[in-house]
Amino acid sequence: MRLSDLKQVLEIEQSSFPRPWSLNAFITQLAKDSSVCLVAVDDGMIVGYIIATQYVEVWHMLDLAVHDGYRRKYLATDMIERFLDICCSDKHRGFTLEVRKSNRGAIKMYESFGFICTGIRKGYYSDNGEDALIMWKDSEDMLA
Numbered sequence: 689m690r691l692s693d694l695k696q697v698l699e700i701e702q703s704s705f706p707r708p709w710s711l712n713a714f715i716t717q718l719a720k721d722s723s724v725c726l727v728a729v730d731d732g733m734i735v736g737y738i739i740a741t742q743y744v745e746v747w748h749m750l751d752l753a754v755h756d757g758y759r760r761k762y763l764a765t766d767m768i769e770r771f772l773d774i775c776c777s778d779k780h781r782g783f784t785l786e787v788r789k790s791n792r793g794a795i796k797m798y799e800s801f802g803f804i805c806t807g808i809r810k811g812y813y814s815d816n817g818e819d820a821l822i823m824w825k826d827s828e829d830m831l832a
């Protein structure tokens with residue numbers, strides 16, 4: 689992801705989430721050495737993105753969305769696979785993320801990568817008070 693991608697990234701973000709990230713939130717992640725920010729591109733158009741950052745040997749998957757005209761084509765799956773490939777050479781304990789309890793499609797996708805639900809943040813989402821599931825995946829090293 690580059691700064692010049694952010695106009696299109698923001699459009700996808702705003703049509704995907706009730707409380708979208710601001711432009712500054714994306715710029716902050718792009719500027720961090722400890723973050724991975726990837727886009728999926730189709731014929732020059734940004735159609736999806738994933739953002740993750742590492743804190744204390746844990747990768748936090750912070751944001752993931754696919755343009756609504758491009759969903760169910762395994763773009764999110766491809767971006768997660770690419771992200772996991774990039775991280776595999778790094779020393780880390782695992783991966784974590786939060787997801788709305790009602791987001792069954794995303795939860796199913798994360799489970800297909802071996803994420804499990806390890807907890808709940810009650811009322812985490814301020815727009816509707818919905819709970820977040822905390823999901824976790826051990827690094828491959830931990831499993832070896």
Ligand SMILES: CC(C)(COP(=O)(O)OP(=O)(O)OC[C@H]1O[C@@H](n2cnc3c(N)ncnc32)[C@H](O)[C@@H]1OP(=O)(O)O)[C@@H](O)C(=O)NCCC(=O)NCCS
Pocket residue numbers: 704705752753754755758759760761762763764765766786787788791792793794796797798
């Ligand atoms: C969640 C999201 C990123 C998935 O992107 P995608 O590219 O459509 O996902 P994929 O095509 O890689 O899906 C892989 C699998 O995940 C599951 N899945 C994904 N979306 C699903 C949905 N809406 N309903 C049911 N299952 C779904 C399915 O098992 C799917 O495999 P299948 O199509 O063979 O059944 C996309 O729907 C999106 O941008 N949603 C809005 C933002 C969002 O919720 N982001 C996640 C925040 S934690």
